[in-house]
Amino acid sequence: MKSARLWLSFGAAILCAVWLKPAVWGHDPEAVKTAPRFERREIELPIRDFTLTDQNGRRLSFNRLSGRVVVLGFGYTSCPDVCPLLTATMLSVQRRVPENQRGSVYFLTITTDPEIDTPAILETYARRYGADLSNWAFLTGPPEALEKVWENFRLRPTKKARGLVDHTPLILLIDRQGIARFAYIGVSPQAQILLQDLTGLLKRSS
Amino acid sequence: MDSIYAQRCAACHGFSGRGDGALAASLPVPVPDFRTTVEQNSTAQIRRIISKGKGLMPAFEPALRPSEITDMVQMVRFLSREGREIRWWERFDTLVVAHCSVPWELVLGYDEPADGGK
Numbered sequence: 001m002k003s004a005r006l007w008l009s010f011g012a013a014i015l016c017a018v019w020l021k022p023a024v025w026g027h028d029p030e031a032v033k034t035a036p037r038f039e040r041r042e043i044e045l046p047i048r049d050f051t052l053t054d055q056n057g058r059r060l061s062f063n064r065l066s067g068r069v070v071v072l073g074f075g076y077t078s079c080p081d082v083c084p085l086l087t088a089t090m091l092s093v094q095r096r097v098p099e100n101q102r103g104s105v106y107f108l109t110i111t112t113d114p115e116i117d118t119p120a121i122l123e124t125y126a127r128r129y130g131a132d133l134s135n136w137a138f139l140t141g142p143p144e145a146l147e148k149v150w151e152n153f154r155l156r157p158t159k160k161a162r163g164l165v166d167h168t169p170l171i172l173l174i175d176r177q178g179i180a181r182f183a184y185i186g187v188s189p190q191a192q193i194l195l196q197d198l199t200g201l202l203k204r205s206s
Numbered sequence: 207m208d209s210i211y212a213q214r215c216a217a218c219h220g221f222s223g224r225g226d227g228a229l230a231a232s233l234p235v236p237v238p239d240f241r242t243t244v245e246q247n248s249t250a251q252i253r254r255i256i257s258k259g260k261g262l263m264p265a266f267e268p269a270l271r272p273s274e275i276t277d278m279v280q281m282v283r284f285l286s287r288e289g290r291e292i293r294w295w296e297r298f299d300t301l302v303v304a305h306c307s308v309p310w311e312l313v314l315g316y317d318e319p320a321d322g323g324k
Contacts, residue, residue: 037232077264077265078264078265078270080214080215080218080264084263084264085233121265121268124265125265128265160213161213162269162271163266164213164214164269187229
C-alpha cells in the first residue's frame with residue numbers, strides 16, 4: 001500500500017512536471033511560425049485556493065466557485081498577439097454554453113501583468129470584448145499574490161518591457177471539485193474542442 | 207521605435223503593414239492592410255485606435271508612453287506610404303535617434319494630413 005502511494009506520488013510529480021513544460025510565448029513575430037498552434041493535454045492538477053480582485057474591485061476567492069466547472073485563462077490587456085486570441089476563444093465558448101448550463105460554468109481571466117492591469121483597465125477590456133460578466137471575472141492583485149497563483153499553474157511570466165510580458169499561452173478546464181483536467185497550450189486554441197471537453201466535465205460531475 | 211512595432215504589431219500586421227503577419231491567418235477577422243486603410247484615417251483616429259484598441263487589437267495605453275504611441279502612429283504612416291518593410295527602417299535607426307528632435311515630416315518631406323483638430 002505504502003509502495004503504491006509512493007508510485008502514485010512519483011507519477012503525479014512527473015505528470016505535473018511534464019504537463020506544462022516551457023512553451024513560453026516570446027512576442028517574437030518570427031517565432032509564431034514555429035510556436036505550437038494548439039495542444040490539448042489531459043492533466044490532474046488540484047488548484048489551491050486563491051483570492052484576487054475582479055474588474056469591479058471586488059475580492060473573489062476561487063473556492064467560492066466550487067461546484068462549477070471553471071474555464072481559466074491567463075493573459076494581459078496590452079498583449080499584442082496571443083492573449084486576444086485566448087480571450088476570443090473563451091468568449092466563443094461562453095456564448096456557446098447552453099442557456100440551462102450557464103449557471104454551472106464560470107470563466108476566469110487572470111492577468112500576467114499587474115503593473116498595467118488595474119481593475120478599471122480590466123473592466124474596459126472585458127466590455128470591449130463583450131464578455132458576459134455575470135459568469136466571467138477578470139482578476140488582478142498584488143504581484144506577490146499573483147505569483148503564488150501563477151506558481152500553482154507552473155506559469156512564470158517574464159517582463160520584457162512595460163506592458164510586454166512573456167508567458168505560456170494557457171487555458172485550463174477545472175472540474176467542479178477544483179481539479180484542473182485539461183490544459184490547452186498554444187497560439188491558436190480551438191473553441192469547439194474546449195466546448196466538447198467542458199460539456200463532458202459538466203456531464204461527468206453533475 | 208521599429209522594435210516596438212516589431213514586438214507589438216508585426217505578428218498580426220506584418221513587417222510591411224500589409225496585414226500578413228505570421229499570426230494573421232489564425233485570427234477570426236482579416237487584418238487591415240495599412241496601404242488601403244491608413245490614409246482614410248486622420249492622425250488622431252490612428253492614435254485613438256493604437257491607444258484604445260479596436261476589435262481584437264489591444265489598447266496600448268497606458269502600457270506605452272504617449273511619445274511611444276506617437277512613434278507608432280508615424281511608423282504606421284511610413285509603412286502605409288512607402289510600402290517598405292520595417293527592416294528597411296532599421297538601417298536608419300542611428301540617424302533617426304541622432305535626429306530625434308527633428309520632426310519626421312521635415313526629414314522625410316511629408317506633410318501630415320489636416321486633422322481638423324480631431
